Amino acid sequence: MESRRKLLIVIAALLAVLIVTPFANSYVIVLVTHALIFAILAMSLDILLGFAGLPSLGQAAYLGMGAYLTAILATRFQFGLDWTFGLVVVLGILIGAATAALFGLFAVHAGGVYFLMITLALGMCVWGLAYRWNSLTGGDNGIVLPTRPEFGIQLADDVTYFFVVFGFFVAALALLTVLVRSPFGRSLVGIRENEPRMRILGYHTWLHKYLAFIIAGGFGGLAGVLWAHAHGLVSPEDVVLATSVDALLMVVLGGPGTLVGGAVGAGIVVFLREYLSTLVPWWQYVLGGVYVLTILYLPGGLMSVPERIRGWRARWENGVRVKFPRHTS
Amino acid sequence: MSSQVVRSIAWGLIAGALGLGTFMSPPPVMAAQELRIGFLAPTTGIFAQVGKDMTNGFQMYLDEVGGDFAGAKVKFIVEDEEGKPPVGVRKVEKLIRQDKVHMFIGGLLASTGYALAPVSTRLKTVYVASIPAADDLTQRDSAKFPYMVRTGWTSSQPNHPFGEWACEQGYKRIVTIAADYAFGHEVVGGFQKTFEGCGGRIIQKIWPPLGTIDFGPYIPTMKKDADAIFTLMVGPMSLQFPKQLAAAGIKKPVLGGGTSYDEFVLPSMGDEVIGHVSALQYSAALDTPKNAAFVKKYREKYGKVPSYYSESNYSTAQMIHEVLKKTKGKWPGTEQFVKMLAGVQLETPRGPVRLDEMRNPVHNVYIRVVRKKKEHGYDKDELWNTVVKTYPNVGQFWKYPKAEFLKQPVYSREFPPCKYCE
Known part of the structure; x- marks a missing residue:
């Protein structure tokens, strides 16, 4: 019953976003679209961080691959500006996955801090390519995209594009939810909790982690394709370490191992960043403060708040100490 | 549906609506004689000092005329573009969509200029490039950016x-x-x-x-x-x-x-x-007497000698004022404004300035x-x-x-x- 209730809350929240957003002012529509795209990226990272226990600091690389692919195809070959947009989405996912398949060979062997460092370094390699390979990527100028695709519907319209992104977000959420509840997803949690034991049980843990890494890369690539068209500009700034860190913090803020948490985190970070930065010059401290407080006092992220409240209430009512699981999925 | 289901859906809807509703403010009321100017400068990061010079230059002119351009009250909105092109694009989206600015000015790096100009075309808003000197904005790509005027310079020009x-x-x-x-x-x-x-x-x-x-x-x-x-x-x-x-x-x-x-x-x-x-x-x-006066005033006000970043934005404000003088403080519309700004000839602290047919200064x-x-x-x-x-x-x-x-x-x-x- 508990999981059904959660599902309903998620569906209701999604409906609310879907219904309210088109009536909001046009800047809010843009921000919600950005937030949904980053939510896809954050959820892809959550597969690694929250489920497989692999803290990756290079997730922006896959976003970058997807985004640059989209931009290069659009500006050089006028490809992906009509119904071929669907193909670009597929190609974006594939290039993200392929990049992850390559990087995974180096990264997945390592664990903990070493995994963090290797993914960071590999992410910086992609940034380096974007920044220095002038003839292909436009270097520091980046690539400005032509108008968004048009195939019966005009994606240039911000509301239409919001609906499209929303569709991809829901699909990604559904697919990833199915994935983490599958035996494969359970095995990732097992690896996170106790890898040697899983190995003794006969699981090929490296392969499981490697596959998770590739899947995360694929969804990162998808976020990249959507991001390129949302923003109209692909720049090395999109691939920098800061983007990877942002994605990581979105997951931590929302609650690792919850998928939805990543989306909530993405929404909060995008809105805080864009609104706070227009209000006060020291907005970065606020964001930093929020992160620190979350990590100190809410290690389960915002998604663990209802559970905590219920816990307090139970304690209040019964006078018994209730123990909470660290992760809920 | 059980009552619990209904309740959870209701909670979800309320939460979502509250979350978005907070940001749903009614569009600003269009005052008859208000000129809203969005200004992009890095106010944090390694280029913060340059950003300050840019803002100070424009602000100093505004203060000189009491924030009044021939009857139009100037609403001057500064946004931090952090010296990063994508951030600049996001801030422009905010300035145009949320603040409904008539024009946006600035950006620091040439790469930011290349990123902002297409936004001005896409959202049909005037962009005055007071600093970004990217050559092609007023050369090979000039036709793509009909709403852009450059009051600064092209990188190769000097x-x-x-x-x-x-x-x-x-x-x-x-x-x-x-x-x-x-x-x-x-x-x-x-x-x-x-x-x-x-x-x-x-x-x-x-x-x-x-x-x-x-x-x-x-x-x-x-x-x-x-x-x-x-x-x-x-x-x-x-x-x-x-x-x-x-x-x-x-x-x-x-x-x-x-x-x-x-x-x-x-x-x-x-x-x-x-x-x-x-x-x-x-x-x-x-x-020149004009520059000597400018330097002294600037130095007195901000405690340092003006840089070209200050001068360029000061002159830009001066040029916009010139246009508004001709329209008696009324906003002439995007296309007309671009045309009029491109026709301005002025004595500025840097010397005489006029714009060529591709809307780049000759100075x-x-x-x-x-x-x-x-x-x-x-x-x-x-x-x-x-x-x-x-x-x-x-x-x-x-x-x-x-x-x-x-x-x-x-x-x-x-x-x-x-x-x-x-």
Whole structure:
């Protein structure tokens, strides 16, 4: 019953976003679209961080691959500006996955801090390519995209594009939810909790982690394709370490191992960043403060708040100490 | 449906609606005579100091006229673009969609200019590029950006005459070291084109990344037998390079793109920069009554000498005021405003300015030598960009016919090719 209730809350929240957003002012529509795209990226990272226990600091690389692919195809070959947009989405996912398949060979062997460092370094390699390979990527100028695709519907319209992104977000959420509840997803949690034991049980843990890494890369690539068209500009700034860190913090803020948490985190970070930065010059401290407080006092992220409240209430009512699981999925 | 289901759906809806509703403010009421100007400058990050100069320049003009452009009350909204093109794009989206600005001004880097101009086309809003000097905005891509007017300069503009000046000094072989991004490529490109056109040779090009502050790996690789060094530094790079060059014991003549010795960094520089030469459309040491008054007022107000970043935005405000004077404070509409702004001719602190048919300024270019002396009646010896030669009314195509100039590709790492590199 508990999981059904959660599902309903998620569906209701999604409906609310879907219904309210088109009536909001046009800047809010843009921000919600950005937030949904980053939510896809954050959820892809959550597969690694929250489920497989692999803290990756290079997730922006896959976003970058997807985004640059989209931009290069659009500006050089006028490809992906009509119904071929669907193909670009597929190609974006594939290039993200392929990049992850390559990087995974180096990264997945390592664990903990070493995994963090290797993914960071590999992410910086992609940034380096974007920044220095002038003839292909436009270097520091980046690539400005032509108008968004048009195939019966005009994606240039911000509301239409919001609906499209929303569709991809829901699909990604559904697919990833199915994935983490599958035996494969359970095995990732097992690896996170106790890898040697899983190995003794006969699981090929490296392969499981490697596959998770590739899947995360694929969804990162998808976020990249959507991001390129949302923003109209692909720049090395999109691939920098800061983007990877942002994605990581979105997951931590929302609650690792919850998928939805990543989306909530993405929404909060995008809105805080864009609104706070227009209000006060020291907005970065606020964001930093929020992160620190979350990590100190809410290690389960915002998604663990209802559970905590219920816990307090139970304690209040019964006078018994209730123990909470660290992760809920 | 069970009551629990209904309840959870209701909670979800309420939460979602509250979350979004907070940000759903009604559109601002259009006051009859309000001019909303969005201004993009980096106020955090490594370029924060430059951003301050930009904002101060514009603000000073606003204060002079009491925030009133011929009856229109100016609402001046500054946003932090952090010196990053994507952030600039996001802030412009905010300025246009949320604040409903009539125009947006600024951006610092050339790459930000390349990113912002398409937004002005997409959202049909005036963009006044007061600082971004990316050549193609008013050259090969000019037709793509019908709502853009440049009041600053193109990167290669002052460096075309500078190349010829270098020939006149008898330099034959020059090494270039410049920040590796669009602006650097275009500054070096302009210099190389005219310098090689009058018989000089660029024998080596070095490209440290933008934001480099340790030039240790680059300085020793510079060819020892060059006659001079041409540098282009931006922001904090400007400060570090001459120091490290002096520390390495290199005493060759140094030429630089305008931003390398800009007034925002000059006061913090040491005596090692004395004698370095640069070319730009402005110098705080410019000896005209208009500039002397500008410098004194600026210095009194902000405690430092204005840089070209301040002057350019001050003049931009002045030009916009000029247009509003003609319309008696009424907003003439986007297209009409662009046309009128492009037709402005004005005496500014940098000298006389008019715009060419591609909406880029035609103005004087000054060859400036860093000297330690007293200027404008200040009683202390300070570093100033003393003007030693003036090239009057320089346009973006220099002496080349426009059509021919536009046929060559935009200056880049690869163009002009380094024919004489050793």
